[in-house]
Amino acid sequence: MNESDFNPEPGVAEDLGGGVRRVLAPNPSPMTFRGTNTYLLGARQVAVIDPGPESEAHLAAILGALNPGQQVTHVIVTHSHVDHSPLAARLARETGARVLGFGPSGSGRSAVMRELAAQGLEEAGEGIDAGFAPDGELADGETVTGEDxxxxALWTPGHLGNH
Structure with a gap:
């Protein structure tokens, strides 16, 4: 795929097929490319995966992407970098959904990363959402279901311990 082939419009829900839609957050950067991809999954009971950064425009785009009769029932965060998780708590408050993830930002750290954190190098410039705390924690291999x-969940530490 050529870089110019991927150019979705931020804030516009794009149907990817199979009951999955993508809404691009308006946060382009060297780390996010065009912006963070937020996914909506489901026909009536909707899971929002990686709600993205704290952004009024992105919150409005996610809520605006819901069709009549759709309700956000799950907010799932793949990991707690600042481009993926900060909007989770607010979206949950707005919709009544629960936030699910592997655990708070420090979860799943290797011994080396725990030692670095103990030495005060916790953030290490990685853009960690230190305040992220899911309402429910997903174990490796645990399945979450909606109506359709x-x-x-597959724990894949490396990118971040709680990924």
Missing amino acids: WSLT
Whole structure:
């Protein structure tokens, strides 16, 4: 795929097929490319995956992407970098959904990363959402289901311990 082939419009829900839609957050950067991809999954009970950065425009785009009769029932965060998780708590308050993830930002750290954190190098410039705390923690291999979808959590530390 050529870089110019991927150019979705921020804030516009794009149907990717199979009950999945993508809404691009308005946060382009060297780390996010065009912006953070937020996914909406489901026909009536909707899971929002990686709600993205704290952004009024992005919150409005996510809520505006809901069709009549759709309700956000799950907010799932793949990891707690600042481009993926800060909007989670607010979206949950607005919709009544629960936030699910592997655990708070320090979860899943290796011994080396725990030692660095103990030495005061916790953030290490990685843009960690230190305040992220899910309402429910997903274990490796755990399955979350909605009316017409299911997701299985796979713990993949490396990018971040709680990824």
